[in-house]
Amino acid sequence: MADYDVVVVGAGNAAMAAAISAREQGAGRVAILEKAPRELRGGNTHYSGGLQRFAYPRAEDLLPLVPNVDEQVPGFLAGVEPYPQKRFAQLPVDRMSCLQTLEAYNAAVTPGVFDPTVRDGLATQGLALPKSNWAQRLDTPPFTAWPVTGGITFTFGGVRVNDRAQVQSTSWTSIAGLYACGEMLGGLFHGNYPGGTGLMSGAVFGRIAGANAARA
Numbered sequence: 382m383a384d385y386d387v388v389v390v391g392a393g394n395a396a397m398a399a400a401i402s403a404r405e406q407g408a409g410r411v412a413i414l415e416k417a418p419r420e421l422r423g424g425n426t427h428y429s430g431g432l433q434r435f436a437y438p439r440a441e442d443l444l445p446l447v448p449n450v451d452e453q454v455p456g457f458l459a460g461v462e463p464y465p466q467k468r469f470a471q472l473p474v475d476r477m478s479c480l481q482t483l484e485a486y487n488a489a490v491t492p493g494v495f496d497p498t499v500r501d502g503l504a505t506q507g508l509a510l511p512k513s514n515w516a517q518r519l520d521t522p523p524f525t526a527w528p529v530t531g532g533i534t535f536t537f538g539g540v541r542v543n544d545r546a547q548v549q550s551t552s553w554t555s556i557a558g559l560y561a562c563g564e565m566l567g568g569l570f571h572g573n574y575p576g577g578t579g580l581m582s583g584a585v586f587g588r589i590a591g592a593n594a595a596r597a
């Protein structure tokens with residue numbers, strides 16, 4: 382490691398921003414250490430696809446922003462592909478429980494105006510596991526199905542840094558040569574977070590961390 386000017390740990394969005402920034406700011410040799418296998422590198426960045434989320438009613442509404450989106454993501458304008466019928470029949474679920482869950486959900490949805498751009502308050506009432514916004518009845522065919530799972534978008538806690546992304550010790554002094562960015566960094570979010578800020582935080586503090594590490 383002595384041969385490197387800057388060593389970056391991890392290869393997600395924040396780390397890559399730091400590494401690029403370090404090179405741009407004059408670091409001759411930058412090493413990136415990634416623990417995961419190549420196909421899984423980039424932790425949460427991998428799962429988010431490195432994308433910022435925006436709410437639009439139709440795919441075509443993105444064309445003014447990304448005119449060649451269908452070239453970049455083939456089939457984007459065709460919409461999402463429904464779960465194939467033959468696989469639907471093979472879904473590993475108890476069909477009767479599935480139907481009862483669906484009927485209970487439909488009965489619990491409260492009336493109102495659906496608005497995907499805000500928390501519209503369209504909720505379910507009386508379910509053990511409530512849906513608090515954007516609840517619409519699933520009662521109009523054609524129906525499609527996707528396998529889904531739970532996940533962690535990002536963590537709120539982490540190490541304390543100053544405005545140069547230098548990690549702070551418990552006595553509030555900077556630890557020489559140690560910088561942090563991305564999900565490693567704590568103190569930015571409290572209670573909740575504005576959409577899109579996970580990747581933005583990593584890009585901003587990644588660039589700051591990389592630049593300061595290169596200049597140190």
Ligand SMILES: Cc1cc2nc3c(=O)[nH]c(=O)nc-3n(C[C@H](O)[C@H](O)[C@H](O)COP(=O)(O)OP(=O)(O)OC[C@H]3O[C@@H](n4cnc5c(N)ncnc54)[C@H](O)[C@@H]3O)c2cc1C
Nearest residue numbers: 391393394395416423424425426429434563564577579580
């Ligand atoms: C499903 C999903 C959707 C999301 N949607 C959005 C969105 O729309 N907009 C948005 O802004 N944010 C979104 N986020 C959050 C955003 O993706 C993350 O905040 C961001 O990607 C975190 O980047 P990171 O570089 O800090 O961490 P990661 O991308 O998690 O990278 C960390 C890297 O460090 C590696 N690593 C860990 N430990 C070690 C070790 N000891 N040694 C070496 N390497 C190590 C990991 O393998 C990984 O590659 C979403 C997250 C998820 C999961």
